[in-house]
Amino acid sequence: MTTRRSVAIIGAGLAGTTAGLGFLDAGFDVTIYSDRDRDSLRNKVPPTGVGVLFGKSQEWDAEIIEDLYDVGKTTGMSVRLYGGAGEDRAPVLEYDPDYGYVAAAVDLRLRADDRLGRFLDRGGRFEVTTVGLDNLDEIAGGADLTLVATGKGGLSTLFPVDESRTKYREPQRRLLQVTLKGVDHGPDVFSYRSQAGAGHSLYNLDSENGELFVGPFLHKDEGATWSFIVFAKPSGAWAPRIDDVHDAVTARRTIAGIFAEFFPEDAPVIEQLEVIESDPVSWLKGAVTPTVRQAVATTKSGHPVAAIGDTAIAVDPVAGQGAQNTLIQVAELVKAARAHDGEFTADWLADEFEKHWERRGHAATEVTRLFLGDPDFATHLELSFPAAAVDPNVAQALLGLLSDPNPLLGLRTREDVENFITAVAGEPFDQVLARFAPAGQFSAAAPAPLTV
Template sequence: MSNTKRKVAIIGAGIAGTTAGLGLVNAGFDVIIYSDRDQASLRNDVPPTGTAVYFGKSLEYDAEVVEDLYDIGTSTGMSVRIFSGTGETRTPVIEFDSAFNYRAQAVDTRLRADDRLSRFLARGGKFVVRAVTPEDLDAIAGDADLTLVATGKGGLSALFPVDPERTVYADPQRHLLLATFKELDRADHQFAYRSSDGARHNWFNIHADFGETFFGPYLHKDLGATRAFIGFAKPGSPWIDIFNTVTDTQSARDAVVKLFATYFPEDVELIDQLEPLHEDPHSWLLGAVPPTVRRAVARTKSGHAVAAIGDAAVSFDPLGGQGAQNAIVQSVLLIRALREHKDKITYEWLQDQFNKHWDHRAEAATEVTRLFLGDEKYKTHAELLFQAAAVNAKIGSAFFDFLSEPQPLLGIQSREQIDNFIANLAGEAAETVLARFKAPSQLARANALERVTVLS
């Protein structure tokens, strides 16, 4: 009997390529993944693409492709602190500590992709090490029933024109510093001054003018329980000069300590204990992502349809934590659709799938990212929701639901809709909730022997 399996070619073996590859092998397709690096090099010679926290719902999508392999890197909430000013004029503006209504998981993208690739190979998937050129892609697509381009933000993404109607920003909105550190001793005790759930809550420290920082539990591919830091500097922020001093793991650690000493001194005694991961020279990253939505289906020179997935299709500013989650949801929706679709896979069918993904998640994920970026469109949202979160725990948790399920944000646009959102959660008028808000005058500091009550 001849082999009637449909052939799929995937270019790129990051989270998007390996998830789609494993899912499609599981669904009975004959799949080849092409990668510019071999499996060991993907794991050991490059930094992780990002911290790639899965917030809630994306873990459910992921489970359709691979069982949950990780019990480290889990977080259960977010401790938020917002400040303005510098030096003598530095003032705390807001503090709240929210439990997530879900589980979040931060696992090294290199480990996730490596585990997927191993399973893909064990189930008969083929892996070819080759940097695919546009000419190669034409030949590869000519030989396959479906070709997916999962080459990330760079790579072959340029084959897919930017969609000006769906792309909001022309430039990167933040300069980024990512660094990973060893876990601290007695972490739960040390983190207790910030959160009710010790070391399991992430930190989100914001400076109203200069940028944001994220700090949370992380599973490193070799060293296990660690802490991931991401700094997000706004254009023109003095933080950019601090980030630009980073050349290795030690200078990354020194830059993070300097940032906290200057802008978030309440936490510096804890941060000062951090040790770099000298064992992994790729445990830090500097960069900036131009948030871009592409027309995710294109034709090669000879007219074969190819579809982009993951960052190659839509790249987000990482502040809203949407990129990897979006890649997973897009891959899973496509796998589900391909299980049902037995006809020829055409350009129009692929375009239809991308539009469905846009409607299902990608557009909302773009809007949630704008909310976190403090985009003009969402200034009122951020102001009201942060203040309401500071006086009502349910509102803080609901705010972070947007990271897991961004879609409801599309229905909360006007001032009235924001007020209704607050009122429905609080069981009283938004005005009453917001009237209780007072900026804190002092915040608890690291190493305090007991949890210090916030004076207001």
């Protein structure tokens, strides 16, 4: 008789629950250790992020669990950019391509809970305990494979920062996330911006202050809702407003205020949105220092443990890469472990992380730097944004990087970017760019009817 190989997983967010279900179904004996019980994970904490899965990452996720969700799907994005400050601030450009893929925005608490439910039904063990370094040593001593999935905080400091892969030392944006209800996902919503209506998300950029994402969302209890993320540049006018947010009501008020002042075209729709009273933790504020860690460490008795999810690679959410990167890392690790005969040594785990870095991790961090407007990508943005405004194929290729960021790694020089635009547009890049003229004005939603 053969005994099943055992896996211990610390943390029951998206990374931990996905790994739990994946390893269980691959024939391992799995225990998840979580500092919160199932009800608390689902109902007492905010979702760690919006967790939009743009296109391809869903193929890896399908190796772990079938798609259970109909709501929150989008097929494109309406992007608008305001440039300049003060009196010179003006609409610069916009584009609204179909992605060429489907994106899915589902409450991460629901995704994790559905995974945990299946895990438990199929015989997985779930222990509620806060794991520290001492009991991690004990747990790792008793398991064939130990994975740490405690997110950006938790046990992450066990894994040294990889200085060569970590490009920032502080957060690049202040973040505010909230889910609101009261507007459906129909074809008329935001139709002044996109023929797809609520089939496309919105992404508003302001060269001085940051970015704002608005997208159709599947809330765990309320269903069809809208998710918002403010990405505030630390030096801009939005960042201090986030300091005043302390609940969903103030989050909503702050976001409505930013729209009224900076994106008045959208304000009449935003004003109709309401907080979800049944979910007082439907909001989150904070900041992420983008960090890549050495994803294998040893406990004090010398047992190797591996980091997955945000514990291994934490990115700013501006390019929506964190959850996607997590799902790809986990699905590939499950397959590799199933096919592996020997011990799960530190070397084996480190090799698997290197494969993940090559497959997705590196590109995920680079596309995040692109969308953060990192100076290393100034040329990319200077050329591709105006090109996207006049050529839908370029716009689609640019947003294609959210689904598969790897093509970005091949675009290093100005010439690379020019050639890319030429190839995608099917005409010389300079002809494409010659057609660009500043937007001057954006179409706007009709004002909300006055109620007397």
